[in-house]
Amino acid sequence: MTSGEQLEHSDQPLDLLDARLLLLLTDEPRLGVLECSRRLGVARGTVQARLDRLLGRGVLTGFPPALDLAAMGYALTAFAVLEIAQGRRQGVSEGLAAINEVCEVHATTGQGDLFVRMVARSNADLQRVIDEMVDVPGVERLSTSIALSTPVPPRVRPLLEKIT
Amino acid sequence: MTSGEQLEHSDQPLDLLDARLLLLLTDEPRLGVLECSRRLGVARGTVQARLDRLLGRGVLTGFPPALDLAAMGYALTAFAVLEIAQGRRQGVSEGLAAINEVCEVHATTGQGDLFVRMVARSNADLQRVIDEMVDVPGVERLSTSIALSTPVPPRVRPLLEKIT
DNA sequence: TGCATCACTATACAAGATGTCCAGTGATTT
DNA sequence: AAATCACTGGACATCTTGTATAGTGATGCA
Numbered sequence: 515m516t517s518g519e520q521l522e523h524s525d526q527p528l529d530l531l532d533a534r535l536l537l538l539l540t541d542e543p544r545l546g547v548l549e550c551s552r553r554l555g556v557a558r559g560t561v562q563a564r565l566d567r568l569l570g571r572g573v574l575t576g577f578p579p580a581l582d583l584a585a586m587g588y589a590l591t592a593f594a595v596l597e598i599a600q601g602r603r604q605g606v607s608e609g610l611a612a613i614n615e616v617c618e619v620h621a622t623t624g625q626g627d628l629f630v631r632m633v634a635r636s637n638a639d640l641q642r643v644i645d646e647m648v649d650v651p652g653v654e655r656l657s658t659s660i661a662l663s664t665p666v667p668p669r670v671r672p673l674l675e676k677i678t
Numbered sequence: 679m680t681s682g683e684q685l686e687h688s689d690q691p692l693d694l695l696d697a698r699l700l701l702l703l704t705d706e707p708r709l710g711v712l713e714c715s716r717r718l719g720v721a722r723g724t725v726q727a728r729l730d731r732l733l734g735r736g737v738l739t740g741f742p743p744a745l746d747l748a749a750m751g752y753a754l755t756a757f758a759v760l761e762i763a764q765g766r767r768q769g770v771s772e773g774l775a776a777i778n779e780v781c782e783v784h785a786t787t788g789q790g791d792l793f794v795r796m797v798a799r800s801n802a803d804l805q806r807v808i809d810e811m812v813d814v815p816g817v818e819r820l821s822t823s824i825a826l827s828t829p830v831p832p833r834v835r836p837l838l839e840k841i842t
Numbered sequence: 843t844g845c846a847t848c849a850c851t852a853t854a855c856a857a858g859a860t861g862t863c864c865a866g867t868g869a870t871t872t
Numbered sequence: 873a874a875a876t877c878a879c880t881g882g883a884c885a886t887c888t889t890g891t892a893t894a895g896t897g898a899t900g901c902a
Contacts, residue, residue: 556879556880557879557880557881558880558881559878559879559880559881560878560879560880563878563879
């Protein structure tokens with residue numbers, strides 16, 4: 515009876531309903547399928563199908579718990595740019611991955627070869643983490659900077675709102 | 679009858695059960711409270727109480743949907759280090775926050791003043807995003823590097839496993 | 843030593859959600 | 873015109889949730 519979304523299915527990865535659903539789940543991630551369907555004004559089966567499709571396509575990869583590292587005792591977040599010996603990226607990456615406090619590593623263009631995000635409990639602890647990184651075979655130069663504040667915390671919301 | 683965790687409550691932010699619970703939810707985030715209690719071998723009420731406590735303390739901040747930006751059409755991730763005019767951090771941060779493709783901004787020590795993570799659909803699109811950033815009043819210098827690969831994707835698992 | 847407190851177990855019950863069907867409808871494709 | 877597709881709306885049994893309560897062992901404190 516109702517209906518009326520714009521259905522230019524596939525090709526365009528996300529349509530309006532997908533975006534609204536993801537936005538809803540972004541704001542209240544523990545909502546069940548039924549509650550989502552009520553809020554969006556569509557049938558439950560539709561929400562279920564959309565979620566399945568998003569998961570299947572790999573757009574939605576899951577609902578991991580978001581942890582506040584600071585609240586867990588990791589007061590510091592720091593970034594490191596490192597230059598590595600030619601052809602050692604694989605090995606260095608593995609070495610970095612073995613360090614617990616290393617939260618993220620990217621290979622980048624530009625002067626630095628690898629870019630690392632890490633956390634530490636204190637300055638002394640950060641020193642220890644840095645030392646561990648320097649000790650990884652293949653690491654030639656490492657420069658660190660500490661995050662003083664985070665004016666824009668990690669977000670995807672604006673990209674979804676753009677669709678809406 | 680059973681029991682036997684180490685209960686050195688509070689002070690230590692996370693105990694063994696907390697860590698195991700968070701690890702479980704990291705791996706299978708859509709598990710319900712009941713299923714978690716079964717897997718962990720504790721009573722449902724215990725899991726419920728732990729989750730409430732973690733949420734209350736702010737260690738667990740929620741279960742946001744994890745989106746694969748690449749699958750959403752944002753093929754590129756890039757980082758920018760920018761230097762800004764003295765005393766303009768607030769304003770610049772707001773300007774950056776207004777750009778949809780800006781996913782994260784940190785103020786850092788070291789040469790650059792702000793560090794930005796952003797995404798784009800293509801090289802041309804990235805150019806557009808960079809131009810928008812340069813146009814933010816107060817931005818004096820901007821250098822960009824593109825993420826070629828991500829040897830270590832964002833993770834907190836190792837920090838939890840350390841507790842276990 | 844003795845009592846209060848705390849975290850946990852174990853169980854219960856009503857209310858609600860989920861997984862899974864299916865028939866029906868309108869729009870799009872062929 | 874027929875087939876296809878996404879969606880609606882309803883139904884059903886089964887499972888989960890929110891909430892409560894009594895009982896147990898360990899810890900803390902007077």
